[in-house]
Amino acid sequence: MLEYSISNTFISVKYLSSSKNPEIKRLRLLSQKSRERKKQGVFVIEGMRELEKAIAGNYKITGLFIEEGFVSEFQVLTTRLSDADLFLVSTSIFEQISFRSGSEKVMAIAESKNHSLSKFKLKKNALILVIEAPEKPGNIGALYRTAAAADFDGVIIANPKTDFYNPNSIRSSLGCLFALPTAIGTSQEVITYLNDNEYFIAAAALQPDALAYDEFDYKTPCALVMGTESTGLNTNWLEASHQHLIIPMSSKVDSLNLSVSAGILIYQARRKKID
Secondary structure, eight states: OEEEEETTEEEEEEEEOOTTSHHHHHHHHHHHOHHHHHHHTEEEEESHHHHHHHHHTTOOEEEEEEETTOGGGGHHHHHHTTTSEEEEEOHHHHHHHOSSTTSOOEEEEEEOOOOOGGGOOOOTTOEEEEEESOOOHHHHHHHHHHHHHTTOSEEEEESOSSOTTOHHHHHHHTTGGGTSOEEEEOHHHHHHHHHHTTOEEEEEOOOTTOEEGGGOOOOSSEEEEEOBTTTBOOHHHHHHOSEEEEOOOOTTOSOOOHHHHHHHHHHHHHHHHHO
């Protein structure tokens, strides 16, 4: 156990220098295994930008891991997170556990949140993104980043195919995963929630009655629904949608990348709402 003076206050720091240390083993396990994250109700955050967004999103940080030689750079952070266990990690071990090849010097363990629909409370004229059956963590992160940039009010994930707290989702979102209220449920649960709360459901789908995305008014409260690149939306969503939307494109191509398509619709919805 070491002691550091931060802002004239001495704090205790446990030094970790072995890959066999239980704390290091736990950190690595949580980074790699969705089952462990769900079992323990916690997940791993790497990077100061992501950690700042998690703190702003009221996530409880229980453990803070700083690479040796960089404690002084995180004085404000350690003061803010005085209730978290603080660990100083040797450079060689930090490089082993980091999934960013040591470019970041801080990692943390945070408690997961309850993402049930019953706790998803937004303002009356909310504009939200619904993602149905997302499989790729990178796509999820990119969608969150775009939705946050466009100042959407929240995100609902229906029938998720990957763990919400996957490190790749957090990394690709640049921490925006923590910036938006999120609910998770089955497609039918989400459809019921949207109908009960009188959301207008606008789904991106290649259907005979589909309207060009820039001709729709995006009435609020509005749920903009996106499916997967490979299969699109399931039948339940096609039937529940109040309006199908398409993005007109050249005959030279038959589809766009999911995050690109979502970005076009998200910013159009934001523009129409502002107008």
